Amino acid sequence: MLHTATPLYDDLIPGGSHWSFIMRRGHVLRLIDETGGANVGMLMYNPENPLERYNMPDTLKNQHTFLLTRGHVLLSDMGRVFASIIRDDLGWHDTVSGTCNADLVAQRWGRKTYQDAHNHYHRNGFSSFLNELAKYGLGKKDLTANLNWFSKVKTDDDGNMAYVRDHSHAGATVDLRFEMDTIVVLHTCPHPLNTAAEYPSHPLRYQLFRAAPVTDADPCKISSPEATRAFANTALYHLMQP
Amino acid sequence: MIKESELHPETAQFREIVPAGEYFLKVVKTGETVRILDLEGNQAADTLFYNAHNPTERYSAVDTIREQGNVYLTAGSKLMSSENNVMLEITADTCGRHDTLGGACAAESNTTRYALEKKCMHACRDSWLVAVTEHDELGMTKRDITHNINFFMNVPVTADGGLTFADGISDAGKYVELRAEMDVLVMISNCPQLNNPCNAYNPTPIEVLVWS
Numbered sequence: 109m110l111h112t113a114t115p116l117y118d119d120l121i122p123g124g125s126h127w128s129f130i131m132r133r134g135h136v137l138r139l140i141d142e143t144g145g146a147n148v149g150m151l152m153y154n155p156e157n158p159l160e161r162y163n164m165p166d167t168l169k170n171q172h173t174f175l176l177t178r179g180h181v182l183l184s185d186m187g188r189v190f191a192s193i194i195r196d197d198l199g200w201h202d203t204v205s206g207t208c209n210a211d212l213v214a215q216r217w218g219r220k221t222y223q224d225a226h227n228h229y230h231r232n233g234f235s236s237f238l239n240e241l242a243k244y245g246l247g248k249k250d251l252t253a254n255l256n257w258f259s260k261v262k263t264d265d266d267g268n269m270a271y272v273r274d275h276s277h278a279g280a281t282v283d284l285r286f287e288m289d290t291i292v293v294l295h296t297c298p299h300p301l302n303t304a305a306e307y308p309s310h311p312l313r314y315q316l317f318r319a320a321p322v323t324d325a326d327p328c329k330i331s332s333p334e335a336t337r338a339f340a341n342t343a344l345y346h347l348m349q350p
Numbered sequence: 351m352i353k354e355s356e357l358h359p360e361t362a363q364f365r366e367i368v369p370a371g372e373y374f375l376k377v378v379k380t381g382e383t384v385r386i387l388d389l390e391g392n393q394a395a396d397t398l399f400y401n402a403h404n405p406t407e408r409y410s411a412v413d414t415i416r417e418q419g420n421v422y423l424t425a426g427s428k429l430m431s432s433e434n435n436v437m438l439e440i441t442a443d444t445c446g447r448h449d450t451l452g453g454a455c456a457a458e459s460n461t462t463r464y465a466l467e468k469k470c471m472h473a474c475r476d477s478w479l480v481a482v483t484e485h486d487e488l489g490m491t492k493r494d495i496t497h498n499i500n501f502f503m504n505v506p507v508t509a510d511g512g513l514t515f516a517d518g519i520s521d522a523g524k525y526v527e528l529r530a531e532m533d534v535l536v537m538i539s540n541c542p543q544l545n546n547p548c549n550a551y552n553p554t555p556i557e558v559l560v561w562s
């Protein structure tokens with residue numbers, strides 16, 4: 109699946125932090141829950157035109173799913189594939205719960221400022237996204253429904269949402285193969301439905317690999333007629349690219 | 351939850367019929383009530399709300415469902431903004447359930463959902479884009495188009511994580527009513543979708559009523 113066994117790059121983002129970078133098409137971003145209990149908020153944009161962004165409703169309704177796992181593709185609002193989930197150890201990741209904000213964090217875990225705690229201060233997902241988005245000239249208008257990797261939120265027959273505790277374990281891994289160049293904005297702040305007594309602070313290990321070429325029999329590409337058409341749209345987009 | 355309104359259409363200060371494929375744009379003031387009426391049944395009213403004084407603050411589908419702990423909207427649901435404020439509350443609903451996970455149709459998503467050659471068919475996002483470009487004074491662009499409510503649409507989520515598009519549960523004369531908790535800009539695309547069996551491939555008009 110991967111040309112190289114050793115990553116091109118390997119890094120650890122502390123819990124309760126934020127970071128961003130551009131993934132190039134044809135590369136794999138591996139997300140590893142280093143300690144167990146991680147939550148990774150993520151947003152995605154096209155660096156050539158950031159008005160093209162990850163679209164939760166299109167991703168879900170095209171694949172008739174409420175959860176994200178291996179075999180699914182992550183769609184932009186322009187009918188194209190940002191990334192394919194080519195490995196997933198957990199079977200369920202959330203993209204419908206949004207992210208925690210300053211009020212939510214203060215109410216649940218208390219306010220802890222930089223002056224109080226230096227780099228262990230309580231960051232929240234909303235401000236973290238804005239902080240990273242600003243580096244690309246983006247802002248509040250660009251915020252959209254985010255992904256929450258390693259977190260599970262299920263529903264009952266009446267639509268009541270329930271956060272599933274202890275869903276992710278140490279070493280749990282997700283591999284995302286990027287099909288387009290993508291601005292990846294992420295944070296390691298708590299899931300907004302996590303009710304842990306202490307501010308949950310779990311690091312993310314991430315690694316970069318070169319991806320094997322995508323064949324016509326690729327499991328993500330043929331996972332549904334909708335995904336196949338999204339790959340066709342993405343190929344058309346790349347037709348005129350250098 | 352089914353809850354009938356005590357308001358009578360004859361006393362409404364404002365009434366407008368919105369044909370399928372058209373947009374509706376109006377400011378509703380704090381304390382006013384807006385009703386969206388499904389005139390012929392199983393029509394999708396794709397609706398966005400903005401703070402009328404600062405459209406950077408807008409309806410947030412994910413914050414709304416998370417804060418109420420339920421993925422469906424009905425009477426009693428408080429619609430939350432991206433800034434964690436209550437924008438409106440659903441005060442009456444004769445339909446019982448509305449979707450906010452399925453998003454709006456767009457020309458591009460029609461290519462993936464239905465067929466690549468459907469790309470030039472009219473879609474909700476096109477109606478919103480026309481709305482914001484015809485109203486320069488709002489200072490809004492595609493950047494402001496976010497995840498909406500699909501009034502009258504039923505998109506059940508299953509316990510094992512499935513998402514299905516069920517037949518409509520609305521009918522002619524059913525309505526949803528909302529009281530504004532801040533001055534809100536209401537932007538509706540009355541869905542022109544011709545590929546979805548939920549509306550029997552026949553998009554129909556809605557009516558919008560406002561009481562002060």
Ligand SMILES: [Zn+2]
Binds near residue numbers: 454455541542543
């Ligand atoms: Zn539509």
